[in-house]
Amino acid sequence: MRLRDTLTLAFSALLRNKMRSLLTTLGVVIGVAAVILMQALGLGATAKVTGEIASMGSNMLVLMPGGNQRQPFGGSFLAVPLFTQRDLAAIESECDAVRLAAASNTRSVNIVVGERSRSTNLYGVTPSWFEIREWGVARGRLLDDSDLQQGAKRCLIGQTLVRELFLDQDPLGAELRLHDLTCEVVGVMVEKGTSTFGADQDDVAFMPYTTFVRRITGDDHVAMIMISAASDERTDEAKAQIEALMRQRRRIMKGEDDDFSVRDMREIQTLMSTVTGVLTTLLASVAAISLIVGGIGIMNIMLVSVTERTREIGIRMAVGARGGDILAQFLLEAVVLAAFGGAIGVVIGLGLAYALAAALALPFSAPVDGALVAFAFALAVGVIFGVFPARKAARLRPIEALRFE
Amino acid sequence: MVEAIAEPAAAPPLLELRGVTKVYGEGEAAVHALRGVDLAIQRGEFVAILGTSGCGKSTAMNMLGCLDAPTAGEYRIEGVSVGALPADVLAALRNRRFGFIFQGFNLLSRTSAIDNVELPLIYAGVPRRERLQRAREALALVGLAGRESARSTQLSGGQQQRVAIARALVSRPEVILADEPTGNLDSRTGAEIMALLTRLNQELGLTVVMVTHDREIAAHARRHVVFRDGRILSDAANERPPS
Ligand SMILES: Nc1ncnc2c1ncn2[C@@H]1O[C@H](COP(=O)(O)OP(=O)(O)OP(=O)(O)O)[C@@H](O)[C@H]1O
Numbered sequence: 046m047r048l049r050d051t052l053t054l055a056f057s058a059l060l061r062n063k064m065r066s067l068l069t070t071l072g073v074v075i076g077v078a079a080v081i082l083m084q085a086l087g088l089g090a091t092a093k094v095t096g097e098i099a100s101m102g103s104n105m106l107v108l109m110p111g112g113n114q115r116q117p118f119g120g121s122f123l124a125v126p127l128f129t130q131r132d133l134a135a136i137e138s139e140c141d142a143v144r145l146a147a148a149s150n151t152r153s154v155n156i157v158v159g160e161r162s163r164s165t166n167l168y169g170v171t172p173s174w175f176e177i178r179e180w181g182v183a184r185g186r187l188l189d190d191s192d193l194q195q196g197a198k199r200c201l202i203g204q205t206l207v208r209e210l211f212l213d214q215d216p217l218g219a220e221l222r223l224h225d226l227t228c229e230v231v232g233v234m235v236e237k238g239t240s241t242f243g244a245d246q247d248d249v250a251f252m253p254y255t256t257f258v259r260r261i262t263g264d265d266h267v268a269m270i271m272i273s274a275a276s277d278e279r280t281d282e283a284k285a286q287i288e289a290l291m292r293q294r295r296r297i298m299k300g301e302d303d304d305f306s307v308r309d310m311r312e313i314q315t316l317m318s319t320v321t322g323v324l325t326t327l328l329a330s331v332a333a334i335s336l337i338v339g340g341i342g343i344m345n346i347m348l349v350s351v352t353e354r355t356r357e358i359g360i361r362m363a364v365g366a367r368g369g370d371i372l373a374q375f376l377l378e379a380v381v382l383a384a385f386g387g388a389i390g391v392v393i394g395l396g397l398a399y400a401l402a403a404a405l406a407l408p409f410s411a412p413v414d415g416a417l418v419a420f421a422f423a424l425a426v427g428v429i430f431g432v433f434p435a436r437k438a439a440r441l442r443p444i445e446a447l448r449f450e
Numbered sequence: 451m452v453e454a455i456a457e458p459a460a461a462p463p464l465l466e467l468r469g470v471t472k473v474y475g476e477g478e479a480a481v482h483a484l485r486g487v488d489l490a491i492q493r494g495e496f497v498a499i500l501g502t503s504g505c506g507k508s509t510a511m512n513m514l515g516c517l518d519a520p521t522a523g524e525y526r527i528e529g530v531s532v533g534a535l536p537a538d539v540l541a542a543l544r545n546r547r548f549g550f551i552f553q554g555f556n557l558l559s560r561t562s563a564i565d566n567v568e569l570p571l572i573y574a575g576v577p578r579r580e581r582l583q584r585a586r587e588a589l590a591l592v593g594l595a596g597r598e599s600a601r602s603t604q605l606s607g608g609q610q611q612r613v614a615i616a617r618a619l620v621s622r623p624e625v626i627l628a629d630e631p632t633g634n635l636d637s638r639t640g641a642e643i644m645a646l647l648t649r650l651n652q653e654l655g656l657t658v659v660m661v662t663h664d665r666e667i668a669a670h671a672r673r674h675v676v677f678r679d680g681r682i683l684s685d686a687a688n689e690r691p692p693s
């Protein structure tokens with residue numbers, strides 16, 4: 046029997062039961078669409094993380110308390126000593142590969158403006174923080190050295206606070222209350238939008254480090270130091286210098302573990318990609334399982350179909366169909382079903398991925414490889430789950446099949 | 451004349467059942483459909499198989515058509531024992547050498563007449579154009595020209611029978627095995643079908659084996675084999691051969 050004739054046969058059998066064919070293939074449609082959707086979103090998320098971290102500058106380093114156990118952001122912050130302002134000064138003066146260093150303490154506070162209040166992240170920073178993070182004001186001015194020296198009651202706020210607390214009125218020169226402290230708004234930060242993991246980066250306020258430690262925490266330790274290396278190329282050198290300096294200042298002996306860590310952005314980038322990669326793989330495997338369930342659906346219907354068409358099989362065998370011809374006919378039906386479902390799934394998956402990427406403000410990149418793999422997987426599912434019913438059909442004995450009612 | 455060929459048997463007979471038994475089921479419920487049948491059919495014969503209902507005629511025909519295998523005994527085609535042949539060879543035999551006309555037509559139900567008729571040619575690997583051409587010719591031969599696209603369900607019993615005959619003829623087989631080919635036809639159409647089978651036998655030299663209850667129909671054959679209870683009761687030349 047010719048392949049073309051087998052194909053024609055498979056198609057006409059499937060077209061005869063259009064509704065059933067459509068429903069049978071639904072599982073594969075959903076499975077393939079889900080695999081593609083997950084991959085597209087994973088790619089988008091990774092691209093966004095990479096982009097965000099790249100925008101922070103690859104010459105940025107972060108000095109944090111806690112050892113460098115390969116955990117996200119070190120171990121416990123509480124058990125180990127924080128840094129001091131003298132550490133900060135020492136880094137700036139003694140490490141020649143370091144261009145800038147800034148203190149960065151943070152605390153969640155409640156801000157009150159008139160009747161309205163909102164809980165937000167308050168940062169106490171030294172002025173170079175803004176240069177290191179490359180983040181400026183949209184209106185007004187940044188905090189400067191004189192604000193720091195005076196311990197000025199001045200602050201900067203993010204766009205979300207402008208919207209929520211000032212209802213889009215001009216906040217410059219206005220006052221807001223933090224605990225019992227009254228602060229003047231001197232600037233509004235440039236809008237940053239939502240981070241990859243859904244945090245609102247504009248829900249922030251900044252005040253001079255000095256004001257923060259005196260009025261908010263009453264403790265002048267430095268929780269975290271942001272550092273900018275002299276250049277991208279000197280980032281590793283800066284890291285080594287800071288580590289050597291801090292070991293010396295904290296009197297860590299040879300052979301002892303560090304109780305601080307210096308992270309660079311590449312490291313964080315790798316970590317983030319690993320996290321998104323693992324998530325993507327996980328979700329894609331879940332989706333792949335639904336594809337297998339789709340395959341079982343195909344097998345189920347093909348088994349029903351073989352039973353229903355036993356007489357037809359008998360007639361075909363009586364006029365000379367070989368077992369192989371019958372096998373090919375039913376296997377091809379299963380594969381055509383799976384291919385059809387796979388093709389629809391690819392279209393739906395890409396469409397949904399596009400729409401969802403737009404909705405989540407993720408960059409959209411079509412997972413071409415992923416689509417091909419998912420489609421091939423659907424075909425394989427068709428073959429694997431089609432073989433059993435097709436073999437069952439092919440092994441029927443002609444006379445018994447003919448007598449079947 | 452038939453005996454003249456049958457007796458010396460320089461070459462083995464075309465079809466030969468040797469001591470064939472067929473038992474359906476087991477133990478208490480076992481049905482002995484055939485109880486030791488010896489039957490040899492030479493090339494070019496026109497044999498009628500007669501007998502009461504349930505005496506094993508269809509069972510024997512299925513055996514001859516390689517659709518069923520004996521419980522004991524042997525079936526030989528041109529001296530070759532069929533029991534040893536692989537399934538694909540049997541399929542090829544059914545496809546090329548036998549044209550089977552079933553007692554109950556056995557047409558594909560939701561399929562047009564021409565698609566039913568071309569079926570054996572699909573499995574013979576004949577290209578589509580030639581298939582349709584030959585199927586159309588076969589339908590014309592049985593008087594169904596113009597009804598090619600009719601579904602089986604849209605045809606009368608007699609017309610369905612004729613589609614089944616066209617399907618048996620289309621692969622130009624050497625042997626026609628017809629199980630009650632006129633069972634569903636009125637006597638005039640029955641006579642037409644018999645005229646067709648007689649012509650195939652006499653002009654093209656096809657071997658025809660036909661099951662029937664009807665003595666009048668059987669009169670067209672040159673040899674009568676009568677079954678009773680799974681055995682052959684008598685096997686003789688037709689005393690009143692057709693003119
Ligand atoms: N698949 C089967 N299972 C069990 N018994 C069967 C089967 N097929 C046939 N038989 C039995 O075998 C015997 C012979 O059946 P067969 O069909 O050969 O009869 P037949 O001579 O063709 O009768 P009819 O003239 O009515 O067609 C019958 O008793 C029948 O009941």
Ligand SMILES: [Mg+2]
Pocket residue numbers: 507508509553629
């Ligand atoms: Mg019968």
